[in-house]
Amino acid sequence: xxxxxxxxxAIVRKERSAVEVVEAALAAAQAVEPQLKAYxxxxxxxxxxxxxxxxxRLRAGEEIGPLGGIPVAVKDIFCxxxxxxxxxxxxxxxxRSPYSATVVRKLEExxxxxxxxxxxxxxxxxxxxxxxxxxxxxxxxxxxxxPGGSSGGSASTVGAGSVxxxxxxxxxxxxxxxxxxxxxxxxxxxxxxxxxxGMIAFASSLxxxxxxxxxxxxxxxxxxxxxxxxxxxxxxxxAPVPDYLGALRSDLKGVRVGLVREFEEQIAELDPRLAALxxxxxxxxxxxxxxxxxxxxxxxxxxxxxxxxxxxxxxxSNLARYDGAxxxxxxxxxxxxxxxxxxxxxxxxxxxxxxxxxxGTYALSAGYYDAYYVRAQKIRTLIKxxxxxxxxxxxxxxxxxxxxxxxxxxxxxxxxVAMYLMDYFTIPMSLAGVPALSVPAGYVDELPIGLQIxxxxxxxxxxxxxxxxxxxxxxxxxSRTPAVVEALGSRS
Amino acid sequence: xxxxxxxxxxxxxxxxxxxxxxxxxxxxxxxxxxFEFIGExxxxxxxxxxxxxxxxxxxxxxxxxEVGPSLSRDAALANAPAxxxxxxxxxxxxxxxx
Numbered sequence: 001x002x003x004x005x006x007x008x009x010a011i012v013r014k015e016r017s018a019v020e021v022v023e024a025a026l027a028a029a030q031a032v033e034p035q036l037k038a039y040x041x042x043x044x045x046x047x048x049x050x051x052x053x054x055x056x057r058l059r060a061g062e063e064i065g066p067l068g069g070i071p072v073a074v075k076d077i078f079c080x081x082x083x084x085x086x087x088x089x090x091x092x093x094x095x096r097s098p099y100s101a102t103v104v105r106k107l108e109e110x111x112x113x114x115x116x117x118x119x120x121x122x123x124x125x126x127x128x129x130x131x132x133x134x135x136x137x138x139x140x141x142x143x144x145x146x147p148g149g150s151s152g153g154s155a156s157t158v159g160a161g162s163v164x165x166x167x168x169x170x171x172x173x174x175x176x177x178x179x180x181x182x183x184x185x186x187x188x189x190x191x192x193x194x195x196x197x198g199m200i201a202f203a204s205s206l207x208x209x210x211x212x213x214x215x216x217x218x219x220x221x222x223x224x225x226x227x228x229x230x231x232x233x234x235x236x237x238x239a240p241v242p243d244y245l246g247a248l249r250s251d252l253k254g255v256r257v258g259l260v261r262e263f264e265e266q267i268a269e270l271d272p273r274l275a276a277l278x279x280x281x282x283x284x285x286x287x288x289x290x291x292x293x294x295x296x297x298x299x300x301x302x303x304x305x306x307x308x309x310x311x312x313x314x315x316x317s318n319l320a321r322y323d324g325a326x327x328x329x330x331x332x333x334x335x336x337x338x339x340x341x342x343x344x345x346x347x348x349x350x351x352x353x354x355x356x357x358x359x360g361t362y363a364l365s366a367g368y369y370d371a372y373y374v375r376a377q378k379i380r381t382l383i384k385x386x387x388x389x390x391x392x393x394x395x396x397x398x399x400x401x402x403x404x405x406x407x408x409x410x411x412x413x414x415x416x417v418a419m420y421l422m423d424y425f426t427i428p429m430s431l432a433g434v435p436a437l438s439v440p441a442g443y444v445d446e447l448p449i450g451l452q453i454x455x456x457x458x459x460x461x462x463x464x465x466x467x468x469x470x471x472x473x474x475x476x477x478x479s480r481t482p483a484v485v486e487a488l489g490s491r492s
Numbered sequence: 493x494x495x496x497x498x499x500x501x502x503x504x505x506x507x508x509x510x511x512x513x514x515x516x517x518x519x520x521x522x523x524x525x526x527f528e529f530i531g532e533x534x535x536x537x538x539x540x541x542x543x544x545x546x547x548x549x550x551x552x553x554x555x556x557x558e559v560g561p562s563l564s565r566d567a568a569l570a571n572a573p574a575x576x577x578x579x580x581x582x583x584x585x586x587x588x589x590x
Contacts, residue, residue: 098567192548205546234553235546302536305529316507323508326580327571337583342510354509355519359526361507362498375533377543382536384544417525433547457547 001477004070004164004218011058011069018054018069022047022113025071029115029162032484035143037135038157040076040086042116047071050113057111065111066221072107073157073166076117077124078209079198080104087200088120088132088150091328091348101198102233103167103209103226110225115163118153122350123319124174124202126150127422130413131352138409139181140482141447145406148178148422154212155182160482164214165222169199171206172307173426176438179212180450181406183440183477185219185467186212188426190457191433192237194223195230203314204235206307206430215477216439216468220244223460239458247461248468253289255466257282258394261296263425270403273444278400281441281451281470285398288469295390295397299382303428306383308420309363309376310431315353316360322348355416384432387456396466397454400425401438405447425452435460439467440477448476498523 010016026044033039054069074080077087079097081104086092100108108114121131129137129152137152139145140160147156151168158166159182168175170188179186187210194209201207211222224245229238259282268275286292324330324344331343349357363372390397403424412419429436434457438450451470455463471477500520504511511519565578574581 095571098563098570190548191546192550231555235548235550237548237550302533305531305533308526309530309533320508324573325582328573330573332574332583335583337585338508340583341508342505345508346510346512349509351515354511354515355522357507357509358498358500358503358511358519359523362503365503365506368497371534372530374543375538377545378538378541379533379536380544381541382538384547415525416522417529420526431547 001161001214002164003214004067005221007070007164008068011054011064014058018051018058018113019048021069022051022071022115025115025163029157031488032140032160032162035484036138036140036156036160038118038137038153038160039073039116040088040119040134040153041084043083043114046083047113047115050108054111054113065109066225067107067165068111070112070165071115071163072112073116073118073154073163074104074114075120075151075154075166075168077120077169077200078104078167080114080117083117085117085200087124088122088134089348089350089353090133091322093329095327097198099198102195102230104198106226107167112165118151118157118166120153121150122353123200123315124150124169124171125315125352125356127173127177127419128412129153130409131350133350136409139406140484141183141406142483145408145447146181148181148406150174151212152178155179155184155186158182158184158212158214160484161214165218166212167209168212169207169209170430171203171311172430173423175210175212176401176426176436176450176452177422179438180401181448183448183482184212184214185216185437185439185471186210186450187219187223187437187460188429188435189223189227189460190435192235193227193435193458193460195233195236197230197232201318203311204318205314206311216464216471217245217248219437220248220464220468242461244461244464247465249465250469250472251289252285252466252469255290255396256394257285257290257292257466258295258390258397259292260300260390260397260399261294262298262300263399266424267400267403274400274403274449277442277444277449278451282398284474285470288473293394295393297386297390297428299379299386300428302379303383303431304420304424306376306379306431307423307427308359309372310380312356312360313363313373314360316357316364319353319357352416380431383428387432387434391456395455395462399452399454401450401452405444405449429454433457435463437463437467439471441474442476443480497527
């Protein structure tokens, strides 16, 4: 798997032009697209123009930026000026973004070349990419299986090696779970670390954009580019962005790694093979010099129920804007304005979105607000204080990112709760707002599994440092080749 | 199976979504499983706990009330499902609801 920093180095050394690199990325993406369907839209013309600018700058002896010439994919939840942004929904099928998301602008200013918009569960609601209104995306390790979700297209295309870097979003696990399923690095930053301006909203107290990349160094570089305060997002925090590349390390001497007692019990019960894989990962961390300590998150078990009140409540409020009035689809059968609203939303939203809007509207409705929504917010306080206490005893937490390898398409579509359970190990961090990532940790049944590393708020540097040491010592992602890539034969 | 306390058709009206009978019945069965989970929360004593709406220490973020660059009228209207001159065109609102 070629990384972004390797591609950039080749461009800077003038071994390959940025145009050649982007043509290769487009060709690679197109070669596997019939099987994977990772993209809602490829943007070859925009990509060629951006790459040409990088080559022009290089020829003029100018800096090409920290991501200069690196092909990247962007989840279709982000606005890219002049391009369609669907959020995986029919209601936005023809919505053309009048401006770019701050993260997209920052990527392009850093020299990144956007090659396309990736598929996703509708409005980021799902864990398999099967809730896309257009088509499901498939897993490069086995096209009969899901890539995870909601950032499934981004995970699939990076996992297949078509691009080394993609943007995803994570509300309850939507970066980390697909990263685990597709054998890549996926980082959910601290809530408030990265601007959400121009990112289509699902649950505003939880949504966060982050990198999905070939390796930890690419993740650190991408986060360094997209992090920071944005006056256009009042929830972005005005705190300096540390040197994430400088935080990458090769040993773990002096690092206290917390293992969560409740998670270890749970994973042993769910799948002993995964439990064994994670035990081996903890032993690797220890060999690198880390001190393993046991910590507890006694309220994490309530995370799922808490999340499925808070996230739908926020979604029902955010998605009220899709009313057919100012943008998006409108269904008007000549009735009054309320009929227009109801028919527009009935036709425009898919099953899962409707389900969550109904659930969230209920949790916020008169007579139930205190019993459900406020109670969930109080339990969120307990979950957050569990993390505060745990981080008194450790620098990072390591644990499962997922409870199973990628599953087959259709396996969980009839049972929403089974799908919701996929996020058991990722939701508590989202509720607490702390940063967390998934890094490749090995294979079960020939399918990749990710290790989750979690840090206190705004300590992404420590988290990336631990992940880097582990990744470089184990190199799991480089030990095998995804099935769809192998089927194409060897390719640079 | 937990009891589902939701009157789905009522809530769908509040949410302005016209659900089919099939959707309404299916969601009802699915919520039944979900409320088994949600029911777990009712057992916790949270009487002394404050709610968390969001997790970062930011309050009342304001800025100077100055006009900055913004979308032109045409750009703002470019995605309108229906427009008339410089306006979004909507179905009748007054008198529309008999």
